[in-house]
Every structure is written in structure tokens, then in C-alpha cells.
Amino acid sequence: MDRYRLPFDAEVAERVQEAADVFSLYLRIPDPDLARDYAFVPGQFNMLYLHGVGEIPISIVSDPEEPDLLMHTLRAVGRVTKGFEKLKVGDHIGVRGPFGHGWPLAQAEGRDLLLITGGLGCAPLVSVIEYVMRRRERFGHVTIIQGVKHHHDLIWRPRYEAWMRQPDTTVLLAADVAAAGWSWHVGLVTDLLDQVPLGPQGAATMICGPEPMMLAAAQRCLQLGVREEDVWLSMERNMQCATGHCGHCQLGPQFICKDGPVFPYTRLRTLLGRRGL
Amino acid sequence: MMGTIPTATNEDAGFLARERLATLLEAGRALGYRWQGPQLRDGAIVMAPLEEPSALPWGTGDRQAAGEYRTRPGDPRRAFAWANGPQALKPLVFAPRETLWRVKRDAQGRLAFAAETPLVPRTAVLGVRACDLAALELQDRHFLAPGREDPHYAERRHALLLVAVNCTHPAATCFCASTGDGPAAQTGYDLLLDELDEGYIVRVGSQAGQALFEQLTLRPVSEAQWQAAASATEQAVAAQQRVLPPGDLSGPLFGNLDHPRWEVVAERCLSCGNCTSVCPTCFCHRQDAAPSLDGASSDQQRSWDSCFSEGHSYVHGRSLRHDTRTRYRQWLTHKLGGWHAQYGRSGCVGCGRCIAWCPVGIDITEEAQAICGGGEHG
Ligand SMILES: Cc1cc2nc3c(=O)[nH]c(=O)nc-3n(C[C@H](O)[C@H](O)[C@H](O)COP(=O)(O)OP(=O)(O)OC[C@H]3O[C@@H](n4cnc5c(N)ncnc54)[C@H](O)[C@@H]3O)c2cc1C
Ligand code: SF4
Ligand code: SF4
Ligand code: FES
Numbered sequence: 001m002d003r004y005r006l007p008f009d010a011e012v013a014e015r016v017q018e019a020a021d022v023f024s025l026y027l028r029i030p031d032p033d034l035a036r037d038y039a040f041v042p043g044q045f046n047m048l049y050l051h052g053v054g055e056i057p058i059s060i061v062s063d064p065e066e067p068d069l070l071m072h073t074l075r076a077v078g079r080v081t082k083g084f085e086k087l088k089v090g091d092h093i094g095v096r097g098p099f100g101h102g103w104p105l106a107q108a109e110g111r112d113l114l115l116i117t118g119g120l121g122c123a124p125l126v127s128v129i130e131y132v133m134r135r136r137e138r139f140g141h142v143t144i145i146q147g148v149k150h151h152h153d154l155i156w157r158p159r160y161e162a163w164m165r166q167p168d169t170t171v172l173l174a175a176d177v178a179a180a181g182w183s184w185h186v187g188l189v190t191d192l193l194d195q196v197p198l199g200p201q202g203a204a205t206m207i208c209g210p211e212p213m214m215l216a217a218a219q220r221c222l223q224l225g226v227r228e229e230d231v232w233l234s235m236e237r238n239m240q241c242a243t244g245h246c247g248h249c250q251l252g253p254q255f256i257c258k259d260g261p262v263f264p265y266t267r268l269r270t271l272l273g274r275r276g277l
Numbered sequence: 278m279m280g281t282i283p284t285a286t287n288e289d290a291g292f293l294a295r296e297r298l299a300t301l302l303e304a305g306r307a308l309g310y311r312w313q314g315p316q317l318r319d320g321a322i323v324m325a326p327l328e329e330p331s332a333l334p335w336g337t338g339d340r341q342a343a344g345e346y347r348t349r350p351g352d353p354r355r356a357f358a359w360a361n362g363p364q365a366l367k368p369l370v371f372a373p374r375e376t377l378w379r380v381k382r383d384a385q386g387r388l389a390f391a392a393e394t395p396l397v398p399r400t401a402v403l404g405v406r407a408c409d410l411a412a413l414e415l416q417d418r419h420f421l422a423p424g425r426e427d428p429h430y431a432e433r434r435h436a437l438l439l440v441a442v443n444c445t446h447p448a449a450t451c452f453c454a455s456t457g458d459g460p461a462a463q464t465g466y467d468l469l470l471d472e473l474d475e476g477y478i479v480r481v482g483s484q485a486g487q488a489l490f491e492q493l494t495l496r497p498v499s500e501a502q503w504q505a506a507a508s509a510t511e512q513a514v515a516a517q518q519r520v521l522p523p524g525d526l527s528g529p530l531f532g533n534l535d536h537p538r539w540e541v542v543a544e545r546c547l548s549c550g551n552c553t554s555v556c557p558t559c560f561c562h563r564q565d566a567a568p569s570l571d572g573a574s575s576d577q578q579r580s581w582d583s584c585f586s587e588g589h590s591y592v593h594g595r596s597l598r599h600d601t602r603t604r605y606r607q608w609l610t611h612k613l614g615g616w617h618a619q620y621g622r623s624g625c626v627g628c629g630r631c632i633a634w635c636p637v638g639i640d641i642t643e644e645a646q647a648i649c650g651g652g653e654h655g
Contacts, residue, residue: 001392001428006378009388030387051382052568052575077594092388094380238592240564240579244425247561248582248589250611252531253618258425274534276590276603 004243007049007094008034012087013069018155021077022120023085024061027070027095040064042127043102043234043262047242048072049094050087054080057239057257059124060098063131070095073123073155099242100261103128104232108204112140114196114226116217118147118189118209124234124261125208126156133166140168143196143203147174147189147213151182170197189213193220202226206262208234215273218265231265233272251277289481291495292502293470295354298330298477301403301440304492310401310438313369315362320348322362324369327403334359341448341629344638351446357404357472360448361628365409365557366402370416370433374580377429377564381574393576395429401438401489405466407459408451408628410441412557414465418620419560438485441466445509450629452519452642458626460513471506478506519632519642521625522649527614529649534606538647543602545637550583552608552631552639558616558624561589584608605644613645 014026029035040060049055062071076085087093105128113132117125132139144163148154154173164171172192173184185192189209196203205226207214214233221231235256240246244258252271254260271277293301302312314327317334327333338351339359351358376393383389420430444453444460453459462469467486471478478498481490522529553559563582568575582589584607590597598604616624625641632640 001378005428006392007380007388007390009390011387049380051380051388052566052572054566055564055577090386092382092386094388094390236592237597238588238590240562240582243427244422245420245427245560246563246579246582247584248563250615252610253527253615255619270531276598276600276606277534
């Protein structure tokens with residue numbers, strides 16, 4: 001069996017607590033051949049296996065051109081993620097992947113970018129932002145919008161502040177609930193879309209976050225003149241296999257693991273926001 | 278798919294007298310196959326290891342209706358005068374539970390993963406139905422899609438030799454004629470039998486079937502025997518009452534997600550998942566870690582799952598399909614809708630099992646008619 005069906009060993013090289021219940025694991029692949037062969041694109045995910053507990057899909061956050069350390073950022077929500085939370089540097093886990101189709105970065109070259117995220121949905125797009133910042137000349141104006149429920153849910157604040165200082169870059173932050181020290185918008189991500197400097201060409205738009213937020217953001221973008229075929233979303237469903245066999249990740253006729261997780265809006269239009277799909 | 282009457286000039290056909298059926302089993306064994314065949318167990322006809330023709334369900338018929346399956350006495354000269362029991366070929370290729378891989382943790386905490394490959398003896402199956410062959414072909418599209426072959430399925434699948442028997446006694450629940458998958462087998466078999474009162478017409482469908490065929494002592498098939506087989510098929514077509522609305526139903530199904538009928542069927546449906554476990558094309562499964570007591574090793578197991586289970590749509594700490602309405606809707610929209618985009622045809626082969634084995638007798642053809650039949654197409 002190959003690395004899509006049989007996990008390989010990986011070592012936790014670094015662990016960073018990002019927020020009360022959010023942490024990042026930097027993984028090193030001990031097998032030199034595998035480490036050399038392993039390649040991914042932003043937006044793809046791995047199946048991470050915790051010994052004797054279970055396997056879950058987690059997006060890859062790191063830059064594809066720095067594959068020595070694979071970075072994943074997890075929120076501890078349940079059985080498996082809470083187990084991962086307890087891991088220390090030097091512990092080992094299993095990895096299968098990478099899986100799925102990533103963000104349409106080649107198509108987005110030369111265009112303005114609009115990157116809209118909600119909560120930990122920023123993780124799969126942070127890898128896009130880092131990718132773009134390192135190849136800044138290849139892209140037009142970049143707008144980054146991140147929304148959180150509570151002001152203390154904002155992770156990577158120094159990164160957002162650094163991106164704010166970049167030329168030709170707009171960073172807009174929103175929190176539904178904010179306290180003193182939050183100098184940005186209080187309210188929804190969609191409120192901020194009116195401030196986006198959209199040119200006549202619109203923007204290559206990538207959205208990741210809770211489904212209702214993605215739907216609202218996508219619809220607002222379309223109203224503001226973004227073309228439907230320029231809108232891309234990253235979807236989540238229960239995943240057992242990631243190889244297109246277990247049937248759990250189906251959304252209508254799509255298998256999110258193999259047909260996604262990043263989809264053009266046009267393929268999801270009739271399926272989004274439908275309870276129970 | 279009415280049977281075109283084959284002619285007696287067919288070289289790869291012969292007649293096997295009923296008393297000589299044992300020679301088929303012997304020939305298969307000589308070629309290295311163990312046999313599986315239909316047998317009466319606990320009031321149902323199921324596939325089980327087969328040693329002797331005498332173990333076949335001679336003189337057994339069945340009665341099936343929505344929510345009902347019973348065997349009853351039939352013609353003693355016939356071993357295959359019944360419609361499908363609860364099992365198809367599915368458990369033989371897609372195991373209800375199996376270990377995919379095993380992991381061992383060493384003293385340094387490193388993990389060593391090793392694939393578990395099933396050891397599958399070459400298996401010949403006697404009494405395969407047309408709908409089962411069609412369903413197997415659909416499971417092949419799913420589990421053996423180019424570039425995405427499932428190694429466990431592949432191992433089991435490639436060990437199979439299929440001896441089909443054309444269906445002469447469809448049940449009231451059957452509608453394979455309407456889906457175009459039966460009652461006569463078209464492709465996918467290695468050997469094909471037609472059961473007549475005095476024995477079997479044997480036809481070859483593959484090279485492996487040819488090898489077995491050559492071991493048999495057969496008589497030429499008479500014109501009358503061909504006629505008898507063809508008219509049995511015609512009668513089996515005519516006997517079927519149920520029909521599925523024709524064509525690709527994904528438009529009407531996905532266009533009617535809010536149809537009031539979903540609520541109506543949800544009031545009867547128990548969300549038990551019987552339909553998905555008897556359905557020969559359902560492929561859903563889950564994976565679980567089964568750690569050893571000392572924690573040093575763990576088996577990763579997969580087992581059949583169902584879109585009617587709570588955990589199937591579990592994400593972010595809740596079930597997306599928390600009620601029966603959305604689960605029944607998932608079953609029907611996937612089976613009759615999503616399959617078209619995924620694998621180029623409907624996922625239903627008309628075997629009728631989900632109708633017979635539903636404890637409350639929900640009928641997929643009726644529900645499909647109610648949702649897709651009239652008006653409201655979106
Ligand atoms: C493509 C993709 C990318 C993702 N990226 C990230 C990411 O970057 N960071 C992140 O934090 N999260 C991410 N997620 C979400 C993450 O996978 C889930 O939070 C994680 O699976 C939760 O696992 P858990 O064991 O901690 O939670 P639990 O809520 O305990 O569930 C874990 C699993 O156990 C099973 N399960 C639980 N309860 C039941 C039940 N009642 N019946 C049957 N089975 C059950 C389910 O299969 C479930 O998936 C991503 C998800 C997808 C699909
Ligand atoms: S949906 Fe029902 S009738 Fe159709 S193949 Fe499955 S079990 Fe048979
Ligand atoms: S989603 Fe439901 S209908 Fe489709 S294969 Fe899985 S169990 Fe069967
Ligand atoms: S995760 Fe199993 S089919 Fe997509």
C-alpha cells in the first residue's frame with residue numbers, strides 16, 4: 001500500500017500553543033526518501049493518526065517550498081484532537097497524504113486576490129497568504145479578511161499585523177464580540193466586504209470557514225461584482241478514508257476528499273446552505 | 278433487455294444433466310476453487326461454503342413483499358427457483374469488517390505501519406443473479422476506479438469465479454427489468470446457467486469460465502431447450518410489477534430537497550440501516566482504531582457503515598443529518614441521483630432487497646415515484 005492508504009511515521013519537532021484550545025504541530029518525516037518525495041499544494045490536507053485513538057483530516061498550513069517541517073494547526077474539539085493536544089516534542093504520529101485539490105493559485109496569478117476566512121478556517125488560507133507574500137510580484141492587490149467569534153479567538157495576530165504593513169495589501173479583521181484593545185471591526189466578516197477595493201476585473205476570491213459564513217460571504221461578493229467563476233470555497237465533512245471510498249464526505253454527488261476540499265462556487269451553488277446535505 | 282433467443286449453433290454452450298451437477302463442483306475444485314453457493318439457513322437462502330449439490334435449496338421457493346421474506350416449498354427438480362435472499366456478492370468482496378493495517382510502537386515511540394493483506398482463497402460462486410453481477414460491476418467502478426484501487430477489495434475481487442444462473446422466479450419486490458439489469462445476465466459472469474426441469478444450459482462468458490467449461494461433459498443444447506430458457510426469461514420479465522422512474526433522477530431528486538414526502542417517509546422509517554446493509558451497491562464504511570491491551574500495537578479496522586447512522590455525517594461535534602428525514606433523503610438522493618455523476622448510472626440494480634428487508638416495508642420505487650413522479654421538478 002502507498003502513502004495514501006498506509007500512514008507513515010512522523011515526529012513532532014515543534015509544538016506551539018496558539019490560543020487556549022488551538023495548537024500547531026510541526027512534523028518532521030524521519031524517512032529521508034519519503035521526506036524528499038512528499039510534496040503538496042496549499043489547500044490540501046493530511047490524515048493525521050494518533051496511535052490507538054484514530055485518524056482525522058487536517059489542513060496543511062506550511063509553505064509547500066519548505067517541506068522539511070509540515071505544519072498543522074488544530075483546535076482541540078473532541079476525542080482525537082484532544083489526544084493530539086497532549087503530544088510533546090519528540091512524540092510520533094502517523095500521516096497519510098496529501099489529499100485533495102488545493103486552491104487555484106496558478107489561475108489566480110496576475111489577479112487581485114480576496115481571501116476571506118472565519119475562525120480556524122484561516123489555517124488553510126494562511127498557507128496561501130504566505131505563498132503569495134513570498135511571490136508578491138506575481139499577484140495584484142491582496143485583501144485579507146478574517147473574522148472570529150470572540151476577539152481572543154484571533155490567532156497569529158502578529159502575522160496579520162505584519163501583512164498590514166505590506167505594500168498593496170489590505171487586511172480587515174472582525175470579531176463578533178470584542179473587548180478593549182480590539183481596534184478593528186466589531187461584527188460580521190460580510191460587513192467588511194463593502195470596504196474591499198474591487199477593480200473592474202473583480203478578484204480571485206478564496207473563502208474558508210463555517211458553511212453559513214462561506215455562503216453569506218460568497219453571495220455578498222457576487223453582489224459586489226465578483227464573477228461567480230472566481231469564487232472558491234474549502235469544504236469539510238466527516239472523513240474516514242480520504243481516498244474516495246468510505247462515502248462519508250459526500251455533499252450531493254461530490255466526494256469532498258477527492259473532488260475537493262477546494263471547490264469552485266459554481267459546483268456547490270445548489271448544495272450550499274441546505275440543511276442536512 | 279428481453280432475451281434474444283440464442284441459437285443452438287453457439288459453440289460455447291452445452292447441456293449438463295441435473296444428475297451431473299456434481300461434476301461442475303468437482304471440476305471447479307480441480308482447478309483450485311472452493312465453492313460458495315446458495316443454501317437454506319435459518320429460513321433464508323444465503324451464500325455459504327458449498328460441498329455437494331445436495332446442499333443446494335432444492336424444492337425451495339420464496340415469497341417476498343414489502344417488509345416480508347419467507348421461503349416456501351417449490352419444484353423439487355429446481356435448485357434455483359427463488360429470488361434473491363438477503364446477501365449479494367458484497368460480503369465476498371467488501372468484507373463487513375476487516376483490518377487495513379497494523380501499527381507497532383517501539384521503545385522510542387516511533388511508529389511502524391504495516392499493511393494487512395487478506396489471504397483470499399480462489400472462490401467460485403454458484404447461483405449468482407443478474408442483479409448481483411450488475412451490482413458487482415458498480416462496486417468495481419467504486420473500489421477499482423483507475424488510480425484509486427482499494428487493495429483489499431481488489432484482492433477479494435480477483436479471487437472470484439462467477440457462475441451465474443438466470444432468474445426464472447422473480448419476487449414481487451424485484452424490478453431489475455425496469456433498471457435494465459436482469460432477470461437474464463448479460464455480462465460479468467464466467468459461466469452462465471439456465472435451469473430447466475432436466476438440467477442446465479451452460480454458457481461461457483470468460484477465459485476462466487472456458488477453462489471450467491472444458492472440464493465438463495456436456496450434450497448439445499436442443500432447440501427446445503433454448504426455447505424453454507428464453508421463454509422462462511420472458512416470463513420473468515413479464516412477472517415484474519414494480520418499476521423505477523426511468524433515466525437520471527438527479528435533477529428531480531436534488532431539485533426536490535424540500536418535498537413534503539421526505540417528512541412522510543421519515544414518519545415510518547426507523548433509521549435502522551437494514552436497506553443499506555442488504556443493498557448490493559452501498560459502499561459506505563467507517564474506520565476505527567482497535568488498540569491492543571498493552572497499547573503497543575493497534576489494528577486499523579474498517580466496517581460497513583450506513584448513511585442512516587448518527588456518526589455518518591458527524592462533523593464538528595454534531596451530526597449534519599440528525600433526523601430521519603435528511604438521512605432517508607441522503608439514501609435516495611445518493612442511490613438514484615448522486616451515482617449518475619459519480620459513476621455514470623443509477624446505484625440501484627432493482628434487486629428489491631431494501632423493500633423486502635425493511636422492517637416497516639418502505640418501497641424505494643414508491644418513494645422515488647412520489648418525489649420524482651409528478652410536478653415540482655426543479
Ligand atoms: C478537509 C478538512 C480539513 C480540516 N482541517 C482542519 C484543521 O486544519 N484544523 C482543525 O482543527 N480541524 C480541521 N478539520 C476538522 C477536523 O478534522 C475535526 O475537528 C476532527 O475530525 C475532530 O476530531 P475529534 O476526534 O477531535 O472530534 P470528535 O468530535 O470526537 O470526532 C472525531 C471523529 O470520531 C467519529 N465520531 C465521533 N462521534 C461519533 C459518533 N457518535 N458516531 C460515530 N462516529 C463518531 C467521527 O468519525 C469523527 O470524525 C478539517 C476537516 C476537514 C474535512
Ligand atoms: S436500492 Fe434497493 S432495490 Fe436498488 S439495488 Fe439497493 S437494495 Fe436493491
Ligand atoms: S451514502 Fe447511503 S446510500 Fe450512499 S452508499 Fe453510503 S450508505 Fe449507501
Ligand atoms: S473521506 Fe472517504 S470518501 Fe471521502
